[in-house]
Amino acid sequence: MTDYTKRIASPEWVVADRADIGLDPSLQEGWVVNPAPLARGLAYTDFSLHEMALPEGDSDQAKAVRVHEMVHARISPTSVPQALIDQLGVSANAIRIAEEMRVNLVARHVADQFDSKARIRVGDLVGDVVHLADGSEKGLADSCVERNSWNDALSLFLGTYNTEVHKLVKRRLVKNPMFKENFALIEKEMDSNGWKFDTRRFVPIPRRRLTSTDPLKFSWVEKSEEHSVLIPEGFMLRTFPLANKIEGWMQQPPAELEKELKRTNARRRRDTGSQWEHLRFGMTSLTENTGSFIGKRKRPAMTGKYPSRPDRLLTDPERRIFREVVRARGGVVVFDCSGSMGVSHETVRETVKQFAGALIVVYTNSTNNAGAPNAWVVAKNGRMITESDFNELPLHCGNGVDGPILRWALRQRKSNKDFILWVSDGQVTGKNDDMHDDLIRECANLSVRNNIVGVDTCDQAIELLATIKRTGAVPKNKYCRLITNWVRALEKEKD
Numbered sequence: 001m002t003d004y005t006k007r008i009a010s011p012e013w014v015v016a017d018r019a020d021i022g023l024d025p026s027l028q029e030g031w032v033v034n035p036a037p038l039a040r041g042l043a044y045t046d047f048s049l050h051e052m053a054l055p056e057g058d059s060d061q062a063k064a065v066r067v068h069e070m071v072h073a074r075i076s077p078t079s080v081p082q083a084l085i086d087q088l089g090v091s092a093n094a095i096r097i098a099e100e101m102r103v104n105l106v107a108r109h110v111a112d113q114f115d116s117k118a119r120i121r122v123g124d125l126v127g128d129v130v131h132l133a134d135g136s137e138k139g140l141a142d143s144c145v146e147r148n149s150w151n152d153a154l155s156l157f158l159g160t161y162n163t164e165v166h167k168l169v170k171r172r173l174v175k176n177p178m179f180k181e182n183f184a185l186i187e188k189e190m191d192s193n194g195w196k197f198d199t200r201r202f203v204p205i206p207r208r209r210l211t212s213t214d215p216l217k218f219s220w221v222e223k224s225e226e227h228s229v230l231i232p233e234g235f236m237l238r239t240f241p242l243a244n245k246i247e248g249w250m251q252q253p254p255a256e257l258e259k260e261l262k263r264t265n266a267r268r269r270r271d272t273g274s275q276w277e278h279l280r281f282g283m284t285s286l287t288e289n290t291g292s293f294i295g296k297r298k299r300p301a302m303t304g305k306y307p308s309r310p311d312r313l314l315t316d317p318e319r320r321i322f323r324e325v326v327r328a329r330g331g332v333v334v335f336d337c338s339g340s341m342g343v344s345h346e347t348v349r350e351t352v353k354q355f356a357g358a359l360i361v362v363y364t365n366s367t368n369n370a371g372a373p374n375a376w377v378v379a380k381n382g383r384m385i386t387e388s389d390f391n392e393l394p395l396h397c398g399n400g401v402d403g404p405i406l407r408w409a410l411r412q413r414k415s416n417k418d419f420i421l422w423v424s425d426g427q428v429t430g431k432n433d434d435m436h437d438d439l440i441r442e443c444a445n446l447s448v449r450n451n452i453v454g455v456d457t458c459d460q461a462i463e464l465l466a467t468i469k470r471t472g473a474v475p476k477n478k479y480c481r482l483i484t485n486w487v488r489a490l491e492k493e494k495d
Contacts, residue, residue, distance in 0.1 A: 008033045008054045009066050011045075014074040020215035020230050026050070026078055038062055040134045045069045047078035061134060063127025064163075071103045071110070071129075075211050077235050081227070083220035087377050088240060088281050089412045090247045097158050098243035099235070101195060104129055104162045106211050108197040133165040141172035145179070151250050153179050154186075158246065161190065162197045178255070185254040193278065195242070209237045209371055219285035221383060226287055237371060241280040244408065251411060261442065274436045277365045277400035279408060282373030282393070286383035290352040330357045332409040333461070336402070336424035337364040337395040343423075345390040347458045348378050354465035356382050359412055362393070365400025367433050374401050375408075398433035399424075406446050419474040422447070422454045423461045426482025444486035447479050454479035 011031040021027045029050050036042045036053035043065045044053050052069055055062040076099060085092055107129035137160060144153035153173050160166040174180035190196055215230040300312060304322025312321050333351055337343045343362060351360055360379035366372060376393055378385045402424065409420050428440045447454060453475060455461050468474055479487060 008035065008056055009052065009070055011052055011070065011073040014070050018074065018213040018232075020213050020232065023215050024078060024230050031073075038065065038134055040136055043069055045072040045076070047076075060128065060131035064129050064131040064133075067107055067127040067129045068103060068132055071107045075106060075213055075232060075234055076103065077229075077231050079229055080231070080235075081218070081220060081229055083222065083227075084218055084231070084283070087220075087284075087286065087380055088244070089377075089408060090240070090243045091250075093155070094243040094246040094250065095239065097155055097246055098239045100159055101161055101242065102210065102234070102239050104132065105195060105197055108162055109210070130162070130164050132163045133160075137165045137169050138172060141169045144173060145176045148176065148178075150178070150182075150253060154182075154246070154249060157183055157186070161195070178253070181255045182249075182253045185258065186249065189245075189254070210234055212237070216283055217285070218283050219287050221287055221289075228285075231283060236283055237280070237373075241278055244279055244281065247411070248407065261438075274430065274438045276403050276430050276439065277374060279375055279401045279404035280371070280373045282376045284376050284378060284385050284393075285389060286377070286380060286385055288384050288386045290349075290356045290379070290382050290384055330414055331355060331359070331419040331421065332412050333358050333360045333421045333465075334405055334409050334423065335360070335362045335458075335461075336399060336422075337362045338399050338425075338427065339396045340425055340427070341396075341423070341458070343395065343458060345385075345387040347462075348384055348390065350462045351465060352379050352382075352384055354462065354469050359409075360384070361405065361409065362395065363399075363401055363405045364395050364397045365433070366394060366397040367400075369394075375405055399427065399429040400431065400433060402428045403439060403442050403446065406443060406452060409452075410446075410450055419468065420450065420452045421461060421464070422452050422480070423456075423458060424454065424480055424483075425456050426454075426480045428482075440482070440486050441490070444479070444483050444490060447483055448477075448487055448490070451476055452479075454483055456480045 011033070015021060015027055015031075018027060026047060031050045031052060033052045033054060035056050036044075038055040038057070038059070038061055042053065043055060046052070052073070054066050054069055080092075080095065082092075085095065137156070140156055141153075143149075144156060153176070156169055157166075157173060160169045170183065174183060187196075212232060212234040214233040216233055216236055217228055218231050219226055219228040221227075300309065300316065300320035301322040302318060302320050307321040308323045309321050312319060333355075335341070335343045335347070348360055351358065358379070359377065361375060361377050363375040365374040372394070376385075378390060406420075406422065409422075413420065426440070427435070428443050429435050430439050446452060451474070453464070455464055455478075464475070477487075
C-alpha cells in the first residue's frame with residue numbers, strides 16, 4: 001500500500017510555475033509519488049495519471065533522479081500525440097533522447113543559478129543532477145561495443161551527456177573506432193549548438209526558449225474527429241530540432257556524411273558561409289480535408305485474370321469486365337519559400353489535387369530571428385493546413401536549410417519508388433543567407449544520387465505533377481536551371 005505520509009518529492013510546487021497550467025486542467029490536479037528502485041528506466045513522470053515513481057534515500061544518485069523527474073514535471077509536455085510525431089518525421093525514441101538531454105541541461109542551468117555547488121532543492125532535500133547514474137552504464141557501454149550497435153551506443157552517449165558518468169561511458173564506447181570517430185563530431189556539434197553545460201561560455205539559444213512552457217496548440221483529425229493538445233514552446237524550439245538531428249545520426253552516422261561531402265569536394269570550413277543553418281520544424285495543424293483519394297480503390301479494367309463484372313459486356317462500350325486495384329502514389333514535395341518563389345496556399349491546394357498522398361513541406365530561414373522555426377509540414381495523408389494558418393507562417397525570407405531539408409525529405413520516403421520534387425530557383429544559401437559553392441554542389445550531388453526532381457517555379461511544379469499523375473512516370477535527370485549547371489560541372493569534374 002502506498003505510504004502517503006512521507007513525501008519523496010512535491011511536483012505541485014514546480015507544476016504551479018508552468019505558463020500553461022491555467023489552460024490545461026490536467027495540470028491542476030494533485031499528484032501521487034510512489035517509491036521506485038534506483039535503476040535505469042524505473043523512475044518516471046506520468047502526466048496522464050498524475051503519478052511519479054522516484055527512488056528514496058539520501059544518496060547522490062537518488063537525489064539526482066528526483067531532480068531529473070521534477071524538471072520533467074516543470075517543462076515537459078503532458079503528452080506528445082503520435083500524429084505530431086508522424087507529421088514531423090522523427091521517431092519516438094529520438095524524441096525521448098532529445099527531451100532527456102533538454103531536461104538534464106535545464107537542471108544544470110537551474111542548479112547553477114541556485115548556488116555555486118550546483119544543487120537543486122527537492123522537497124526537504126537538495127540534489128545535483130550531475131550524479132544521474134545507477135551503476136549499469138559501464139556494462140551497457142561494453143555491450144554496445146561488443147555488439148557493434150550504433151543506435152544503442154548513440155542513445156547511451158547522449159542520454160548521459162552533461163553528467164559525471166558520461167566520461168566513463170565515452171571511454172568505454174570509443175574502444176570501437178567507428179564510435180570514436182562519430183562521437184568526436186557529435187560532441188563538436190553539441191558544444192557549438194549550446195547543448196554542453198558550461199557557465200563560462202555564452203549559450204547561442206536564449207535560455208528562455210530552452211525552458212519555456214508557453215502553450216502552442218496542435219490540432220489533428222482522427223477518425224473524422226478533431227483533437228487538440230497544448231505543446232510547450234521550449235519543447236518545440238529545442239527538443240524537436242535536436243530529435244531531428246538525432247534521427248539523422250541514427251540513419252547516417254555523421255562520419256559517413258563527412259566522407260560523402262569530401263567525395264564531392266564539399267569541405268566544412270570555419271566560415272559560416274559554407275555551413276547550413278540548423279533545421280527547425282514549426283508546428284502546424286493539418287485539419288483541412290483535401291477531398292482527394294489517398295488510399296486504394298478498385299476500378300473497372302479491360303484486362304485481368306478473372307472477369308468480375310461480365311454484365312459490363314452489355315453496359316460498358318469498352319467492355320471492362322475485369323477489376324484492378326489502384327493505389328494513390330506517394331511522394332514528397334519540397335517548396336523553397338524564399339522571397340522570390342511566391343508560394344501560396346493555393347499552390348498547396350493545387351499540389352494535393354494532383355497527389356493527395358504527397359507530403360508537402362515548405363521552408364525559409366530568417367536571419368533576424370535566431371532559433372525560430374524554418375520549415376513546416378503543410379500537407380500529409382489527405383490533410384492540409386488551412387488558408388488562415390498558412391498565411392500566418394513567417395515565409396518569404398532566405399533559404400538557409402536547402403541541404404538539410406532535402407536529406408529530411410529522403411528519410412520520409414516510404415519506398416524508393418516515392419518521388420521527391422524540389423521546387424526552387426536554385427539560389428541555395430546557408431547561414432546568414434550567404435551563397436557558397438560547397439552548398440550548391442552538395443544539393444546538386446544529392447539531386448543526382450537520389451533522383452530528386454527539380455523545377456524552378458510553382459507553375460512548373462503543378463504541370464509536372466499532372467504529367468506524373470497521368471503517365472505514372474517520374475522524369476530522371478531533371479533539375480532546376482541553376483542546379484542543372486552545377487550537375488554539368490560535376491560531370492566535367494568526373495571526366
